[in-house]
Amino acid sequence: MTSQAPPPAYRRLSVEERRSQLLEAALALFAHRAPEEVSLDDVAEAAGVSRPLVYRYFPGGKQQLYEAALRSAAEELEQCFAEPPQGPLSRRLGRALDRYLAFVDQHDTGFSALLQGGSVVETSRTTAIVDGVRRAAAEHILDHLEVREPGPRLRMTVRMWITAVEAASLIWLDEEKNPPLDELRDWLVEQFVACLAATAGRDAQTADVLRAALATEPADGAAGELVRRVLPVLGDATHLL
């Protein structure tokens, strides 16, 4: 099983490096198999190290390994949303989505298993880790919108959109990664603008945020294209205007 790996190689890594190496190997396995189907032996084999070594790092077994891998993935995911506060908001959101969708693309089955639930390795702890990522993403977005005290409507809109993005990611994985990533990204940005606009009709704070955001948008940007493409469809419904 592990005899092909040159034994001296893994002596040189520090504890932290070794741990990262094992977690990376685990995440790569989770990308193609459900978490309950990945054993510590598989990780040892994938990382080219001995089984006792993996057990030394994760004495809690499969569950501990899974939670550590999940925490490492969560940290990576939270980084996706870190974006300098400059330029049109739709571009910033687009870049964050590019990183997020690349993560989804790369982690594939592991990402689905994580979000779809029902796995034997899922616990209230793993659910809390996933929820932490959602909250962090919402905070990032509200920061970019420059809202210091977001009201319940605006906050709920942002969180609803984040859940919708998760759902879209799962469907996208399920449908053999169609449409292409850049189309999916643009569409999700447009969905965000649309959700914000619908809430703006009811909520003064969201209306202010949307006005400020649209003022930063270039005419050839995502918001402009959305407005120009959607207005003709609505234009046929003159009885509503």
Next chain:
Amino acid sequence: MTSQAPPPAYRRLSVEERRSQLLEAALALFAHRAPEEVSLDDVAEAAGVSRPLVYRYFPGGKQQLYEAALRSAAEELEQCFAEPPQGPLSRRLGRALDRYLAFVDQHDTGFSALLQGGSVVETSRTTAIVDGVRRAAAEHILDHLEVREPGPRLRMTVRMWITAVEAASLIWLDEEKNPPLDELRDWLVEQFVACLAATAGRDAQTADVLRAALATEPADGAAGELVRRVLPVLGDATHLL
């Protein structure tokens, strides 16, 4: 524990009636406690029957009871979306949401536990039951939109909105049931129109569906109000038009 219940009373129920009674008692308990905190003894006590009787109906124990209760809740939830195919689409959607939100309101903690995952009674089977409700809801909506062969964009839009509705329900429970149910319902209907509109900008089928739907909307209906409230906010961004 069960001595207060008059023993002869439960002799008269048929097997099916008894089963329904026990499931109702279980669902009422799940509404205020996490599923793992509800024992078969609690159900016996709540239903006023003997413990052996409950064990006879659910020999598989807590897990079997939970799954049966979940299945019964799923059937009830699927009924929420059954709506005659007449009248403006926003009214039909509003009525379906009224029933769905009443269910959320009534089942409270049990609803949260179910959707938030991480419960010890959650398995791939329970996840599949919940997913079945989502799929049924999507089919109902696509039927009302009179789309025989929904393309991937339209389908994804509907499923994203359904997930967003779930997220909104959980946040609503978390935030002490604010805003009031009828406001939440109207807002969710508006979000649906907005999501559909954003997709209509990219997808000819969705544009056709939206045009047909808007044609059935009265000027004083949800879609009309949404359009008239949102256009002024967009109107300030003349550089995008």
